[in-house]
Amino acid sequence: MRRYSIIAVAALSGIFATSYHRATALAADAQQQAAEIDETIKEALALYKAKKIDEAEQTLAKAKESLEELNSSSAKDDLADKLKLSQRKITAAERLISRAKASPAKASPDKPSPAKPAAGKRKPPAKARPNAKTVPKDEPKSDEISFMKQIAPILASRCANCHIRNTRGGLSMASYASLKMGSTEGGTVFTPGKGQGSRLIDVLQSGDMPRGGGPLKPDEIALISNWIDAGAKFDGQDENAPIAATAPAGNQPQQTALQAMQASGNESVQFVRDLAPIIVSTCMECHSGMQPAGRLDLTTFAGLLRGGQDGPVVSPGKPAESTLIKKLKGTAGDRMPKGRAPLDDATIKKFETWMAEGAKLDWPNPNELLDWAVRVMVAGKMNHDELSAMRADLAEKNWRLGSPDTAAEKADNEQFLLLGNLSPARMVEVVELAKQTRGKVAKALNLRPNEPFFKGRLAIFAFKRHFDYTEFGTMVERRELPAGAHGHWRYNVVDCYGCVLVPDDDKGVELTLAEIFAGSYIENQGKTPRWFSEGAARAIAARVNNRDPVAKQWDEELREAIAAGKTADDFLKSGEVLSAESAALSYGFMKELTGRPTKLTAMLNDLRKGTAFDAAFRQSFGGEPATLAAAWVQRMMYSRRK
Numbered sequence: 110m111r112r113y114s115i116i117a118v119a120a121l122s123g124i125f126a127t128s129y130h131r132a133t134a135l136a137a138d139a140q141q142q143a144a145e146i147d148e149t150i151k152e153a154l155a156l157y158k159a160k161k162i163d164e165a166e167q168t169l170a171k172a173k174e175s176l177e178e179l180n181s182s183s184a185k186d187d188l189a190d191k192l193k194l195s196q197r198k199i200t201a202a203e204r205l206i207s208r209a210k211a212s213p214a215k216a217s218p219d220k221p222s223p224a225k226p227a228a229g230k231r232k233p234p235a236k237a238r239p240n241a242k243t244v245p246k247d248e249p250k251s252d253e254i255s256f257m258k259q260i261a262p263i264l265a266s267r268c269a270n271c272h273i274r275n276t277r278g279g280l281s282m283a284s285y286a287s288l289k290m291g292s293t294e295g296g297t298v299f300t301p302g303k304g305q306g307s308r309l310i311d312v313l314q315s316g317d318m319p320r321g322g323g324p325l326k327p328d329e330i331a332l333i334s335n336w337i338d339a340g341a342k343f344d345g346q347d348e349n350a351p352i353a354a355t356a357p358a359g360n361q362p363q364q365t366a367l368q369a370m371q372a373s374g375n376e377s378v379q380f381v382r383d384l385a386p387i388i389v390s391t392c393m394e395c396h397s398g399m400q401p402a403g404r405l406d407l408t409t410f411a412g413l414l415r416g417g418q419d420g421p422v423v424s425p426g427k428p429a430e431s432t433l434i435k436k437l438k439g440t441a442g443d444r445m446p447k448g449r450a451p452l453d454d455a456t457i458k459k460f461e462t463w464m465a466e467g468a469k470l471d472w473p474n475p476n477e478l479l480d481w482a483v484r485v486m487v488a489g490k491m492n493h494d495e496l497s498a499m500r501a502d503l504a505e506k507n508w509r510l511g512s513p514d515t516a517a518e519k520a521d522n523e524q525f526l527l528l529g530n531l532s533p534a535r536m537v538e539v540v541e542l543a544k545q546t547r548g549k550v551a552k553a554l555n556l557r558p559n560e561p562f563f564k565g566r567l568a569i570f571a572f573k574r575h576f577d578y579t580e581f582g583t584m585v586e587r588r589e590l591p592a593g594a595h596g597h598w599r600y601n602v603v604d605c606y607g608c609v610l611v612p613d614d615d616k617g618v619e620l621t622l623a624e625i626f627a628g629s630y631i632e633n634q635g636k637t638p639r640w641f642s643e644g645a646a647r648a649i650a651a652r653v654n655n656r657d658p659v660a661k662q663w664d665e666e667l668r669e670a671i672a673a674g675k676t677a678d679d680f681l682k683s684g685e686v687l688s689a690e691s692a693a694l695s696y697g698f699m700k701e702l703t704g705r706p707t708k709l710t711a712m713l714n715d716l717r718k719g720t721a722f723d724a725a726f727r728q729s730f731g732g733e734p735a736t737l738a739a740a741w742v743q744r745m746m747y748s749r750r751k
Contacts, residue, residue, distance in 0.1 A: 139184035143191050146175050147514075150198050154576065157202070158592070162209045169202050194513060197584065205589060207315035254336040256285060257345045261352045263329050264288070267319050273352060276409055278587055281476040283411050286348040289341070290476070296588070296686025301341040304334030351415060367414040367421060369475035370467060378463040379471040380410065381486055385479045387456060388413075391446045393480070402447075411475040414468075425468040428461040481603075488565075488603045496565030496602075501526055503604050504568035511570075511581035524561060529571030531611060539571050539611060539618070546622040549653045554630060555710050562626065563633040568606040569625065578610050591689055595659055596621035598646075600632040617659035623650035635716030635725075640680045641734075643687055644695030648703045651696075666693035671745045677738035698741050702730055 149172040156165035176195055179185065185192060254260065264273070264282050271277040280292040291297035299307035312318040313330045325333075336342075349368060372379060388407055396407040405417030416422050416432075424431040435441035437457050444451055463469075472482050488496060508517045508528050517528040520540045524547060527540055551558040572578040582590035590597070595617035598607035607625030611618055628646030631637065651660045670679075670690045680698070683691040703709045712729035716722065726734055 139179060139182060139188060142175060142179055143188055143195065146172050146179070146195050147198070149175065150195065150202055151576065153202055154205070154579075157205055157209065160209075162206060165202075166206050166210075169199065169206065173199055198580075203315060207311065254332060254339060255344050256336065256342065260333055260336050261285075263325070263333065265352050267325060271319065276476065276478055279478070281409065281411070282352055283409075283415070283476055284349045284352055285343045285345065287411075287476040288352070289343075289348070290474075291684060291686075292587075297684040299337045299341055302338060304337040307334075307337055310334050310337070367423060367425065367468075369410060369414060370425070370469045372469035372471040374471070376463070376466045376469060376471075378459050378466065380463060380469070381472045381479075381482045383459055384463060385486075386483050387452070389480045389483050391449055391452070395447060408478055408480075409476050410470050410472065410479065414475070423464060423468050425464060428464040431464055434461055434464065484603050485601070491565070493561065493564050497526075499603075500565050500568055500605060504528055504570075504606060507568075507581075507585050507606070508570065511584045512577060515577075523566075525567040525569050527569045527571060529611070530573050530577060531571055535611070536571070539609075542619060543569065543622050546619050546653065547626050550623050550626040550630070550649060553649050553652055553706060554627065554713075555706070556630075562630045563605075565602075565605060567625070567629055568604075569622075570606060570608045571611050572608065573611060575610060578608060581608060588686070593662075593689070596625065598625040598628045600629045605629055605633075617657060619654050620650045620657045620659050623653040631713065634713045635719070635722065637716065637722055638681075639685050639687060640683055640691065640695040641699065641722075641726075643692060644680075644697075644699030645703060645709060647692070647696040648700040651700065663693060663696055666690070667697040668749070670694050671697075671742070671749055675742075677735060677742050681735060681738055694742075697745065698738055701741060702737070 149168060153165045153169040153172065156162075156168055172195075176192065176199065179188065180192060268282050272280050272282040278292055280298060281287040281290075288298070298309040304310055310330065310333065313325055313333070319325070347368075378384070392407050395402040396405050401407070401417075403417040403419065405422065406412035406415070414421070414423055419432070422431065422433040422436070428434050432441060434457070436443075436445040437452055437460060438444070439451070446452070488499065491499065504526060505517070505528075512530060515530050518531060518533060518536050520527040520536045522540055522544065525543060527536060527543065529536055529539070531539065547562075548558045551562075556562065570581065572581070578594075578596075579590050582588055586599075594610075596607065596609040599605070607622075607629065609618060609621045609625065624646045627649040628642050631642045631645055647663060651663065654660065666689060670693045673690070675690055675694060677694075677698075680687070680691040680694040683695075687695065708729045712725045715725035715728060720728075723733070730737060
């Protein structure tokens with residue numbers, strides 16, 4: 110009997126061993142397939158950059174097919190994070206390819222460009238762009254399209270979950286004002302007068318948005334595009350009025366929303382300073398996301414004022430009538446926060462006092478995410494070392510998000526932290542170049558070279574390949590970076606970083622580093638439009654190294670923009686994300702204004718003291734930005750004609 114038991118055990122051991130090796134082999138195959146998917150995506154992007162759009166689309170389709178197969182396999186749970194990342198890469202690549210297909214076809218490098226028409230002859234009518242949506246004959250003319258009656262109802266019924274009740278991707282559509290402002294992560298989503306090419310139309314045409322519920326109808330997309338073509342005009346009485354109120358009956362309860370009132374600073378209780386941290390830590394678990402409890406979305410101040418399915422929860426000047434106060438005290442149904450310890454009397458008293466003083470907001474934008482506002486407030490109270498440590502942690506997270514398969518090389522400096530995928534020796538070279546460049550920028554700005562430009566260290570991301578740089582833009586900033594860009598920077602009190610592409614020939618490296626240091630310093634001094642900070646940063650960088658080929662490229666882009674008939678409004682009203690033409694015009698304008706650096710220094714000193722941008726600009730440069738910019742454009746056009 111024992112002999113048979115031994116034989117049975119041996120047989121079972123063999124079965125388990127075989128099963129184990131088979132499972133191990135399957136796991137290895139799945140890992141290999143996942144790696145091949147990423148390589149196929151990279152191949153598709155390379156084809157896209159080579160202007161081989163159809164081939165790129167076909168290659169990406171193979172990656173999608175493989176991903177779907179892997180998502181249906183037994184290995185999907187073990188590879189969940191990897192598969193999600195691959196899906197995001199595919200979505201981003203689809204967006205790029207869709208945008209390219211919707212744009213006019215450009216001559217490929219191996220084909221001759223079409224001959225230009227002879228002078229004096231009119232060009233034949235342009236053919237319709239591929240995939241461009243045309244307006245049905247019975248659709249109203251673009252200049253008759255009403256935002257309130259035609260556009261807002263579409264947004265209210267199809268975009269509510271993500272962008273009205275929530276602020277997905279940093280974009281709020283709660284009102285026309287917030288829609289016009291664009292995304293805190295990617296900038297403006299439409300450019301008045303340019304429907305095709307606007308970010309909003311791109312994502313609608315690609316089908317990437319809205320997520321859940323299917324794409325918009327072609328005539329709806331065409332209507333929105335034509336509204337943008339006609340100037341994206343607002344025909345209501347209040348740009349801050351809630352879009353949700355225009356939703357068709359039965360979609361969402363209509364109610365009169367409270368309007369955000371700015372705090373004077375004299376209130377004893379400030380919302381962001383005293384109450385927002387409590388809301389973020391105790392209420393957001395239930396009152397956020399796609400379906401917030403009671404339809405009360407507390408991710409923004411505007412959401413708090415908007416209220417939930419039973420109406421407003423805030424009663425300015427009348428705390429005793431407020432549903433919010435009753436819920437916190439437990440005198441109106443379940444006590445809030447649900448499932449947590451009740452707030453103490455002193456904390457509830459703060460909410461009552463804030464409401465009694467008018468329920469005002471001590472923050473410029475009611476549609477800003479509260480957790481972001483709280484982070485800004487906390488960062489503002491940190492010292493240099495604390496803020497440097499927090500930014501270093503954010504830099505690590507951003508690197509892992511943008512380059513999850515590559516560990517970052519690091520190089521420390523007192524004034525900045527360098528992370529990159531360069532060789533260790535190359536990283537040392539870039540650190541030395543950055544130190545020298547920072548000293549030159551300090552001299553150009555009349556600063557002491559060894560003192561910090563601002564509180565907290567700057568993070569610099571150095572990329573070996575353009576693909577790595579564009580991946581950072583896609584994964585971290587959720588936007589497509591310009592094809593010819595060599596780098597950029599972003600500054601706020603929470604996070605401050607710059608990106609630089611480091612080719613073997615060092616083309617543009619010093620210039621980009623100078624831009625990063627100068628731009629970050631300028632934006633630290635006070636609230637400035639992006640055209641000003643970016644234009645001034647380029648002007649300073651060009652002064653630091655005017656022999657770099659990229660500086661000459663900027664000058665050429667400026668000449669092309671002037672030749673194309675661009676006006677001052679093309680850069681003064683460009684928003685937070687500048688196009689290549691807007692950046693070139695901003696650079697040219699600021700290059701002229703800062704010919705005498707003392708004027709820029711004086712203006713920055715005024716901004717640091719709290720002077721508003723327009724007043725500081727007038728005081729230093731002797732006129733309004735629009736007036737001086739218009740005169741500068743006219744001079745540039747006159748010089749070109751001569």
